[in-house]
Amino acid sequence: MINYAGEEIKINGCLGCLxxxxxFSLPCGIAYENDKFILSQDFELPIQGFLVVSPKKHIETFGELTSSERIEIFEIVSKTIEILKRNNICERFDVIFEEKINKHFHIWIMPRNKWMEEFGGNIICNIGKIFKYAKTNMRTKENFNKIDEITKLLKSELKK
Ligand SMILES: [Zn+2]
Known part of the structure; x- marks a missing residue:
């Protein structure tokens, strides 16, 4: 895998579990974790405020979480979005559940940034182009510093 900063991470196995x-770690570190869940910047995308929350146990679908785990993961998603909004990272977010076959279940917290609208029409329809654009054009020192800052902010706010 190539991480958001363009560095190659050589590992075998399930990325979510590992x-x-x-x-392995990301240059910005972990934003939050407890015994069941972990939250961080997306592994591969250098987009400010693009966070991923996953269960620590290996499951592939949302339905495999217990009802209390479902409440807990939503609580993490909602607190994260609230902090990002309050600190003007972005005003609106899309929350996407990824249930890929043979992949660790995770939830994307995706900011609806102004620049994403330049691809025309619906952001979700253009998600592939948006990701490609970010990987090609947004690997800058300035952007990595901002990602570090956002991670630090979430870290201090979420442990309260
Ligand atoms: Zn896994």
Whole structure:
């Protein structure tokens, strides 16, 4: 995998499990974790405020979470969005559940940034182009610093 900063991470196995077990790290570190869940910047996308929350246990679908785990993961999503909004990272967010076959279940917290609208029409329809644009054009020192800052902000706010 190439991480958001353009560095190659050489690992074999489930990325979600390995990240939960601290077998690899991201330059910005972890925004929040407890015994069941982990929150961080998206592994691959250098987009400010693009966060991923996953269960630490290996599951592939939302339905495999218990009802109390579902409440807890939504609580993390909602607190994260509230902090990002309050600190003017972005005003609106899309929350996307990824249930890929043979992949660790995770929830994307995706900011609806102004620049994404330049691809025309619906942001979700253009998600592939948006990701490609970010990977090609947004790997800048300035952007990495901002991602570090956002992670630090979430870290201090979420442990309260
Ligand atoms: Zn896994």
């Amino acid at each position: 990240f939960a077990e601290h077998k």
